[in-house]
Amino acid sequence: MPSSALLSRYSDLPQNGKIQATYVWIGGSGSDLRCKSMTLDFVPTSPSQLKEWNFDGSSTGQAEGHDSDVYLRPCAIFKDPFARGDNILVLCETYNRDGTANVTNHRAACAEAMAKVEAEEPWFGLEQEYTLFDVDDQPLGWPKNGFPGPQGPYYCAVGANKIYGRDIVEAHWKACVYAGVKIAGTNAEVMPAQWEFQVGPCHGIEMGDHLWMARFLLERVAEDFGIVVSFHPKPIKGDWNGAGLHSNYSTGPMRVEGGMAHIEAAIEKLSKRHQAHIAVYGADNEQRLTGKHETASISTFSYGVANRGCSIRIPRSVAQCGYGYFEDRRPASNADPYQVTRVLVETTILGVTDEN
Known part of the structure; x- marks a missing residue:
């Protein structure tokens, strides 16, 4: 038993x-x-x-x-x-x-930064990608002596020949809801055996708290199923998507009419601190940020509307209405959310530069 x-x-x-x-x-x-x-x-x-x-x-x-x-x-x-x-x-x-x-302990510095920007009402929504492995270090559901078919059929898919681990994903979702974690949703990702859950919107320090607890719950649920969770940003080498922690971010002024000007000003500040952000956006991220598989190059900063090959993506709906939020697609799946959220507010609100 x-x-x-x-x-x-x-x-x-x-x-x-x-x-x-x-x-x-x-x-x-x-x-x-x-x-x-x-x-x-x-x-x-x-x-x-x-x-x-x-x-x-x-x-x-x-x-x-x-x-x-x-x-x-x-x-x-x-x-x-x-x-x-x-x-x-x-x-x-x-x-x-x-x-x-x-x-x-990166929470302490994050809490200090969030206290300084409380009036700006920073909101975050983080998209946590991860990969499920069996105890033999093989991606869940993959052939033991080969590879599944090329990417394409697996994203948000249905069917036993395309989906591996849905029971774990749904158990995790229920565990998060019960626990009080602000989980917003889940979906199957582009690589088979890779999934995503979203946490948020959360205000300030709450983002890191809820994302870390969601990670704990995922690993604890997977333990019951005898499955291993990987947060590595490039768990399988080759022509397979990596895993990120896409970070959606806004301040109060960005979320009201005329907010696009504030979004553009924030992106301009981010463009001048690219390497400072990369430094805290997760280990082995250079394996993922190659300019391929829906990523930008780790060495350059870019942004665009509805472009998942950029460092920063402005959703098309935001560009059309003129206010809202933007998505920083650079953080790796293993990044510490306390560091990610801290550096975002330091750069865009507190005016920290590499010269400070």
């Missing part, structure tokens, strides 16, 4: 006034997720009611063995779709013993 089926035997047992709080944090690679749980005798309604905890940072690549304690500070609470009831998932920031943010 699968372990998930065995666990269901115990999921409805009474908890006698106790709840399970699972603390979730970003690990030492900056893209892996870790978790551990504690028992509480109350139901918290705010992260401030939860205690600071710690973990062995030398086992996650976040500290040295001689000084291994790294501290977990709760920053967001979500409902737990696995334990259910009053049980919760607690997203945490990581801090060193001297009170400084751990090297993989």
Whole structure:
């Protein structure tokens, strides 16, 4: 019997006034997720009611063995779709013993930037692409000794010969909705076994919180199915699409009549900091941003209306009505959303330049 089926035997047992709080944090690679749980005798309604905890940072690549304690500070609470009831998932920031943010804690700097631009009402919607693999490191559903047919039939497709992993995708969607994550939708992507979910619109720091929790839920759901999730931006070499974290962004002035002028001004600022953005837009992104497979070249900045081969895409509907948002197509699927959203507001609102 699968372990998930065995666990269901115990999921409805009474908890006698106790709840399970699972603390979730970003690990030492900056893209892996870790978790551990504690028992509480109350139901918290705010992260401030939860205690600071710690973990062995030398086992996650976040500290040295001689000084291994790294501290977990709760920053967001979500409902737990696995334990259910009053049980919760607690997203945490990581801090060193001297009170400084751990090297993989990019939330602290993001929160500081978002506090400065609150009046501009920055909104984000992130499109998270990912690829499903079986435990033999083979893309889910692909032939064991070959390749599927060329790309074309798989995007937003239906049918057992074109779609692999829909059960995982739909279970993840339901888990996100239950947890309170602002998941906006899902779709099958261009490469077979590759999918996308969207989170947003979210305001300010909320974007990073919800995207990271959505990633945790995806990996946790896939674990139950015995499937591995890859966020690598080019999981399969050759004539196959890569995976991105397309980032839709707007400010209050962009979303009202006359907003196109503000959109164009923001894009002009972005054009002058291309490499600074690329530096925080994910590892191995040069394998994806080649100018092929619906990407721009990593070495040049470009923008256009309805052009998925540009760095920045202005949706045609936005160009027609004259206000709205734009899409930054450069971030890789493994990029940290805290870094992506921070650098966008720093460049377009706070006026940070490479000379600052």
